[in-house]
Amino acid sequence: MTNEISVVIAGPRGKMGREAVKLVEQTEGMKLSAVIDRQYNHNQLSDLEGFNSDAVIYTSPEECFTTVKPDVLVDLTTPETGYLHAKTALLNGVRPVIGTTGFTQTELEELKELSKENQLGTIIAPNFAIGAILMMKFSQMAAKYFEDVEIIEMHHDQKLDAPSGTGLKTAEMIKEQRASKQQGHPDEKETVTGSRGGDIDGIRIHSVRLPGLVAHQQVMFGGEGQLLTIKHDSHDRGSFMSGVKLCIHSVMNLQELVYGVENIID
Numbered sequence: 001m002t003n004e005i006s007v008v009i010a011g012p013r014g015k016m017g018r019e020a021v022k023l024v025e026q027t028e029g030m031k032l033s034a035v036i037d038r039q040y041n042h043n044q045l046s047d048l049e050g051f052n053s054d055a056v057i058y059t060s061p062e063e064c065f066t067t068v069k070p071d072v073l074v075d076l077t078t079p080e081t082g083y084l085h086a087k088t089a090l091l092n093g094v095r096p097v098i099g100t101t102g103f104t105q106t107e108l109e110e111l112k113e114l115s116k117e118n119q120l121g122t123i124i125a126p127n128f129a130i131g132a133i134l135m136m137k138f139s140q141m142a143a144k145y146f147e148d149v150e151i152i153e154m155h156h157d158q159k160l161d162a163p164s165g166t167g168l169k170t171a172e173m174i175k176e177q178r179a180s181k182q183q184g185h186p187d188e189k190e191t192v193t194g195s196r197g198g199d200i201d202g203i204r205i206h207s208v209r210l211p212g213l214v215a216h217q218q219v220m221f222g223g224e225g226q227l228l229t230i231k232h233d234s235h236d237r238g239s240f241m242s243g244v245k246l247c248i249h250s251v252m253n254l255q256e257l258v259y260g261v262e263n264i265i266d
Protein backbone atom coordinates (compact mmCIF):
# COMPACT_ATOMS: atom_id res chain seq x y z
CA MET A 1 0.00 0.00 0.00
CA THR A 2 1.53 3.33 -1.09
CA ASN A 3 0.39 6.90 -0.47
CA GLU A 4 2.23 8.18 -3.53
CA ILE A 5 0.15 10.31 -5.89
CA SER A 6 0.21 8.63 -9.28
CA VAL A 7 0.54 11.29 -11.99
CA VAL A 8 0.21 11.22 -15.77
CA ILE A 9 1.56 14.16 -17.77
CA ALA A 10 0.19 15.01 -21.22
CA GLY A 11 2.59 16.92 -23.46
CA PRO A 12 5.87 15.74 -21.85
CA ARG A 13 8.05 16.92 -24.75
CA GLY A 14 6.71 20.49 -24.65
CA LYS A 15 8.33 23.46 -22.93
CA MET A 16 6.13 23.11 -19.83
CA GLY A 17 5.80 19.33 -20.02
CA ARG A 18 9.58 18.83 -19.71
CA GLU A 19 9.68 20.94 -16.54
CA ALA A 20 6.67 19.11 -15.11
CA VAL A 21 8.26 15.69 -15.80
CA LYS A 22 11.34 16.79 -13.80
CA LEU A 23 9.16 18.17 -11.01
CA VAL A 24 7.10 15.00 -10.55
CA GLU A 25 10.18 12.78 -10.82
CA GLN A 26 11.94 14.80 -8.12
CA THR A 27 9.03 15.20 -5.71
CA GLU A 28 8.78 12.77 -2.85
CA GLY A 29 5.26 11.37 -2.59
CA MET A 30 4.60 11.65 -6.35
CA LYS A 31 5.17 9.10 -9.07
CA LEU A 32 5.24 9.73 -12.81
CA SER A 33 3.22 6.67 -13.86
CA ALA A 34 2.86 7.39 -17.59
CA VAL A 35 2.79 10.19 -20.15
CA ILE A 36 0.48 11.00 -23.06
CA ASP A 37 2.10 12.08 -26.31
CA ARG A 38 1.07 12.28 -29.95
CA GLN A 39 3.80 9.79 -30.90
CA TYR A 40 5.95 6.91 -29.56
CA ASN A 41 3.07 4.72 -28.34
CA HIS A 42 4.21 2.14 -25.77
CA ASN A 43 7.82 3.33 -25.74
CA GLN A 44 9.37 4.41 -22.46
CA LEU A 45 10.05 8.10 -21.96
CA SER A 46 13.73 7.19 -21.45
CA ASP A 47 13.83 6.02 -25.10
CA LEU A 48 13.61 9.71 -26.03
CA GLU A 49 16.61 12.01 -25.81
CA GLY A 50 16.77 14.13 -22.68
CA PHE A 51 14.65 11.87 -20.44
CA ASN A 52 15.59 9.13 -17.99
CA SER A 53 12.11 8.23 -16.69
CA ASP A 54 10.78 4.69 -17.20
CA ALA A 55 7.20 6.05 -17.56
CA VAL A 56 5.35 4.45 -20.49
CA ILE A 57 4.14 6.64 -23.34
CA TYR A 58 0.52 6.33 -24.49
CA THR A 59 -1.00 8.03 -27.50
CA SER A 60 -4.53 7.10 -26.41
CA PRO A 61 -5.69 8.87 -23.24
CA GLU A 62 -8.46 6.23 -22.70
CA GLU A 63 -5.94 3.39 -22.85
CA CYS A 64 -3.61 5.29 -20.53
CA PHE A 65 -6.29 6.01 -17.91
CA THR A 66 -7.86 2.55 -17.96
CA THR A 67 -4.51 0.72 -17.87
CA VAL A 68 -2.56 2.92 -15.46
CA LYS A 69 -5.47 4.21 -13.33
CA PRO A 70 -3.57 7.31 -12.18
CA ASP A 71 -4.81 9.73 -9.53
CA VAL A 72 -4.07 12.92 -11.45
CA LEU A 73 -3.64 14.10 -15.05
CA VAL A 74 -1.48 17.19 -15.60
CA ASP A 75 -2.27 18.56 -19.05
CA LEU A 76 0.17 20.90 -20.83
CA THR A 77 -0.79 20.54 -24.48
CA THR A 78 -3.01 22.63 -26.77
CA PRO A 79 -6.55 24.02 -26.23
CA GLU A 80 -8.44 21.33 -28.23
CA THR A 81 -6.35 18.46 -26.88
CA GLY A 82 -6.39 19.71 -23.30
CA TYR A 83 -10.17 19.86 -23.26
CA LEU A 84 -10.50 16.30 -24.67
CA HIS A 85 -7.93 15.01 -22.17
CA ALA A 86 -9.72 16.65 -19.24
CA LYS A 87 -13.06 15.22 -20.31
CA THR A 88 -11.63 11.72 -20.86
CA ALA A 89 -9.87 11.89 -17.48
CA LEU A 90 -13.08 12.76 -15.63
CA LEU A 91 -14.98 9.97 -17.41
CA ASN A 92 -12.29 7.52 -16.25
CA GLY A 93 -11.99 8.54 -12.60
CA VAL A 94 -8.86 10.72 -13.00
CA ARG A 95 -8.55 14.25 -11.53
CA PRO A 96 -7.40 16.82 -14.10
CA VAL A 97 -4.92 19.63 -13.34
CA ILE A 98 -5.10 21.72 -16.48
CA GLY A 99 -2.35 24.22 -17.25
CA THR A 100 -3.37 24.37 -20.90
CA THR A 101 -5.11 27.65 -21.74
CA GLY A 102 -7.57 28.69 -24.44
CA PHE A 103 -10.71 26.75 -23.43
CA THR A 104 -14.08 28.23 -24.41
CA GLN A 105 -16.67 29.19 -21.79
CA THR A 106 -18.84 26.25 -22.94
CA GLU A 107 -15.95 23.83 -22.46
CA LEU A 108 -15.29 25.19 -18.97
CA GLU A 109 -18.96 24.82 -18.06
CA GLU A 110 -19.04 21.25 -19.39
CA LEU A 111 -15.96 20.27 -17.36
CA LYS A 112 -17.49 21.88 -14.28
CA GLU A 113 -20.62 19.76 -14.71
CA LEU A 114 -18.65 16.55 -15.33
CA SER A 115 -16.47 17.20 -12.30
CA LYS A 116 -19.52 17.67 -10.11
CA GLU A 117 -21.36 14.63 -11.49
CA ASN A 118 -18.33 12.41 -10.91
CA GLN A 119 -17.41 14.09 -7.59
CA LEU A 120 -13.86 14.41 -8.80
CA GLY A 121 -11.62 17.43 -8.32
CA THR A 122 -10.48 19.45 -11.33
CA ILE A 123 -8.18 22.46 -11.29
CA ILE A 124 -8.08 24.78 -14.27
CA ALA A 125 -5.01 26.95 -13.71
CA PRO A 126 -4.60 29.84 -16.17
CA ASN A 127 -1.30 30.64 -14.44
CA PHE A 128 0.64 28.51 -11.93
CA ALA A 129 3.16 31.25 -10.95
CA ILE A 130 2.55 32.65 -7.48
CA GLY A 131 3.63 36.13 -8.62
CA ALA A 132 1.07 36.08 -11.42
CA ILE A 133 -1.65 34.93 -9.02
CA LEU A 134 -0.81 37.83 -6.71
CA MET A 135 -0.81 40.23 -9.67
CA MET A 136 -4.38 39.11 -10.45
CA LYS A 137 -5.47 39.44 -6.83
CA PHE A 138 -3.86 42.88 -6.47
CA SER A 139 -5.53 43.97 -9.71
CA GLN A 140 -8.90 42.87 -8.38
CA MET A 141 -8.26 44.92 -5.21
CA ALA A 142 -7.21 47.97 -7.24
CA ALA A 143 -10.32 47.74 -9.43
CA LYS A 144 -12.41 48.77 -6.44
CA TYR A 145 -10.71 52.18 -6.53
CA PHE A 146 -9.97 52.65 -10.28
CA GLU A 147 -12.71 52.10 -12.85
CA ASP A 148 -10.47 52.52 -15.92
CA VAL A 149 -8.12 49.65 -16.67
CA GLU A 150 -6.29 48.14 -19.63
CA ILE A 151 -4.43 44.82 -19.65
CA ILE A 152 -1.30 44.23 -21.71
CA GLU A 153 -0.23 40.60 -21.82
CA MET A 154 3.03 39.64 -23.55
CA HIS A 155 4.10 36.13 -24.51
CA HIS A 156 6.53 34.21 -26.74
CA ASP A 157 5.51 33.94 -30.39
CA GLN A 158 4.73 30.18 -30.25
CA LYS A 159 1.62 30.79 -28.16
CA LEU A 160 -1.60 29.54 -29.80
CA ASP A 161 -4.30 31.38 -27.83
CA ALA A 162 -5.02 35.09 -27.51
CA PRO A 163 -5.75 36.64 -25.20
CA SER A 164 -3.77 34.59 -22.69
CA GLY A 165 -5.55 32.58 -20.00
CA THR A 166 -4.03 34.92 -17.43
CA GLY A 167 -5.26 38.03 -19.23
CA LEU A 168 -8.77 36.63 -19.47
CA LYS A 169 -8.83 35.56 -15.84
CA THR A 170 -7.55 38.98 -14.75
CA ALA A 171 -10.35 40.67 -16.68
CA GLU A 172 -12.92 38.32 -15.14
CA MET A 173 -11.64 39.03 -11.62
CA ILE A 174 -11.72 42.79 -12.27
CA LYS A 175 -15.24 42.45 -13.69
CA GLU A 176 -16.40 40.93 -10.40
CA GLN A 177 -15.24 44.09 -8.64
CA ARG A 178 -16.29 47.00 -10.87
CA ALA A 179 -19.46 48.15 -12.60
CA SER A 180 -19.52 47.65 -16.35
CA LYS A 181 -17.91 50.61 -18.15
CA GLN A 182 -17.18 51.46 -21.78
CA GLN A 183 -13.72 53.04 -21.61
CA GLY A 184 -12.08 55.69 -23.76
CA HIS A 185 -13.86 58.42 -25.73
CA PRO A 186 -17.50 57.53 -26.54
CA ASP A 187 -16.88 58.56 -30.16
CA GLU A 188 -13.51 56.83 -30.61
CA LYS A 189 -13.01 55.08 -33.97
CA GLU A 190 -10.37 52.53 -34.92
CA THR A 191 -8.69 53.48 -38.21
CA VAL A 192 -6.67 50.26 -37.95
CA THR A 193 -8.83 47.29 -36.87
CA GLY A 194 -7.84 45.93 -33.48
CA SER A 195 -5.82 48.94 -32.35
CA ARG A 196 -7.91 49.34 -29.21
CA GLY A 197 -7.47 45.63 -28.39
CA GLY A 198 -10.06 43.10 -27.23
CA ASP A 199 -13.06 44.20 -25.20
CA ILE A 200 -14.19 42.31 -22.11
CA ASP A 201 -17.10 44.24 -20.62
CA GLY A 202 -15.29 47.48 -21.52
CA ILE A 203 -11.91 46.32 -20.19
CA ARG A 204 -9.40 46.56 -23.03
CA ILE A 205 -6.92 43.72 -23.45
CA HIS A 206 -3.86 43.79 -25.72
CA SER A 207 -1.83 40.71 -26.70
CA VAL A 208 1.84 41.07 -27.66
CA ARG A 209 3.64 38.05 -29.21
CA LEU A 210 7.41 38.27 -29.69
CA PRO A 211 10.39 35.91 -29.73
CA GLY A 212 12.45 36.41 -26.57
CA LEU A 213 9.43 36.76 -24.30
CA VAL A 214 8.22 34.05 -21.88
CA ALA A 215 5.08 35.25 -20.01
CA HIS A 216 4.51 38.82 -18.86
CA GLN A 217 1.56 41.02 -17.98
CA GLN A 218 0.90 44.62 -16.99
CA VAL A 219 -2.42 45.77 -15.61
CA MET A 220 -2.68 49.55 -15.93
CA PHE A 221 -5.19 51.55 -13.91
CA GLY A 222 -5.71 55.22 -14.79
CA GLY A 223 -7.23 57.83 -12.50
CA GLU A 224 -7.27 61.59 -12.04
CA GLY A 225 -3.59 62.63 -12.37
CA GLN A 226 -2.26 59.14 -11.61
CA LEU A 227 -1.41 55.76 -13.08
CA LEU A 228 -1.05 52.49 -11.17
CA THR A 229 0.73 49.64 -12.98
CA ILE A 230 0.72 46.11 -11.55
CA LYS A 231 3.24 43.98 -13.41
CA HIS A 232 4.49 40.40 -13.38
CA ASP A 233 7.20 38.63 -15.40
CA SER A 234 7.93 34.93 -15.71
CA HIS A 235 11.49 34.80 -17.04
CA ASP A 236 11.58 31.01 -17.19
CA ARG A 237 9.18 28.09 -16.84
CA GLY A 238 10.60 27.08 -13.47
CA SER A 239 8.37 29.91 -12.16
CA PHE A 240 5.29 27.73 -12.75
CA MET A 241 6.45 24.55 -11.02
CA SER A 242 5.66 25.26 -7.36
CA GLY A 243 2.08 25.98 -8.52
CA VAL A 244 1.92 22.69 -10.45
CA LYS A 245 3.03 20.83 -7.31
CA LEU A 246 0.48 22.64 -5.14
CA CYS A 247 -2.31 21.83 -7.62
CA ILE A 248 -1.40 18.11 -7.77
CA HIS A 249 -1.69 17.93 -3.98
CA SER A 250 -4.81 20.10 -3.76
CA VAL A 251 -6.84 18.36 -6.47
CA MET A 252 -6.72 15.13 -4.44
CA ASN A 253 -8.93 16.78 -1.80
CA LEU A 254 -11.47 18.42 -4.12
CA GLN A 255 -14.81 17.09 -5.36
CA GLU A 256 -15.52 19.85 -7.86
CA LEU A 257 -13.90 22.11 -10.42
CA VAL A 258 -11.81 25.06 -9.24
CA TYR A 259 -10.96 27.71 -11.84
CA GLY A 260 -7.87 29.68 -10.78
CA VAL A 261 -5.07 28.88 -8.34
CA GLU A 262 -6.03 31.94 -6.25
CA ASN A 263 -8.94 29.82 -4.99
CA ILE A 264 -6.68 27.20 -3.39
CA ILE A 265 -4.06 29.42 -1.73
CA ASP A 266 -4.60 31.07 1.68
Ligand SMILES: NC(=O)c1ccc[n+]([C@@H]2O[C@H](COP(=O)([O-])OP(=O)(O)OC[C@H]3O[C@@H](n4cnc5c(N)ncnc54)[C@H](O)[C@@H]3O)[C@@H](O)[C@H]2O)c1
Nearest residue numbers: 011013014015016037038076077099100101125126127128
Ligand atom coordinates in the same frame (compact mmCIF):
# COMPACT_ATOMS: atom_id res chain seq x y z
N1 LIG B 1 -0.99 27.62 -16.59
C1 LIG B 1 0.24 28.04 -16.69
O1 LIG B 1 0.86 28.56 -15.74
C2 LIG B 1 0.94 27.87 -18.01
C3 LIG B 1 2.29 28.21 -18.17
C4 LIG B 1 2.88 28.00 -19.39
C5 LIG B 1 2.14 27.47 -20.44
N2 LIG B 1 0.84 27.19 -20.24
C6 LIG B 1 0.01 26.56 -21.28
O2 LIG B 1 0.41 25.21 -21.37
C7 LIG B 1 0.23 24.75 -22.71
C8 LIG B 1 1.55 24.18 -23.20
O3 LIG B 1 2.51 25.20 -23.27
P1 LIG B 1 3.99 24.92 -23.80
O4 LIG B 1 4.67 26.26 -23.85
O5 LIG B 1 4.61 23.81 -23.05
O6 LIG B 1 3.68 24.45 -25.30
P2 LIG B 1 4.54 23.51 -26.25
O7 LIG B 1 4.06 23.77 -27.63
O8 LIG B 1 5.99 23.67 -25.95
O9 LIG B 1 4.10 22.04 -25.81
C9 LIG B 1 2.86 21.47 -26.09
C10 LIG B 1 3.07 19.97 -26.19
O10 LIG B 1 1.79 19.35 -26.35
C11 LIG B 1 1.98 18.26 -27.21
N3 LIG B 1 0.71 17.84 -27.79
C12 LIG B 1 -0.05 18.47 -28.72
N4 LIG B 1 -1.11 17.73 -29.03
C13 LIG B 1 -1.03 16.60 -28.30
C14 LIG B 1 -1.82 15.42 -28.19
N5 LIG B 1 -2.92 15.26 -28.94
N6 LIG B 1 -1.45 14.47 -27.31
C15 LIG B 1 -0.36 14.63 -26.56
N7 LIG B 1 0.46 15.70 -26.62
C16 LIG B 1 0.12 16.67 -27.49
C17 LIG B 1 2.97 18.74 -28.26
O11 LIG B 1 3.61 17.64 -28.90
C18 LIG B 1 3.93 19.55 -27.40
O12 LIG B 1 5.01 18.74 -26.96
C19 LIG B 1 -0.27 25.95 -23.48
O13 LIG B 1 -1.68 25.91 -23.55
C20 LIG B 1 0.14 27.15 -22.65
O14 LIG B 1 -0.73 28.24 -22.81
C21 LIG B 1 0.23 27.38 -19.06
Ligand SMILES: O=C(O)C1=N[C@H](C(=O)O)CCC1
Nearest residue numbers: 101126127159164165166215
Ligand atom coordinates in the same frame (compact mmCIF):
# COMPACT_ATOMS: atom_id res chain seq x y z
O1 LIG C 1 3.48 30.23 -22.34
C1 LIG C 1 2.24 30.27 -22.29
O2 LIG C 1 1.52 29.95 -23.23
C2 LIG C 1 1.60 30.71 -21.02
N1 LIG C 1 0.31 30.65 -20.95
C3 LIG C 1 -0.47 30.97 -19.82
C4 LIG C 1 -1.55 31.96 -20.20
O3 LIG C 1 -2.14 31.84 -21.28
O4 LIG C 1 -1.85 32.85 -19.40
C5 LIG C 1 0.31 31.34 -18.59
C6 LIG C 1 1.64 31.92 -18.85
C7 LIG C 1 2.43 31.15 -19.90
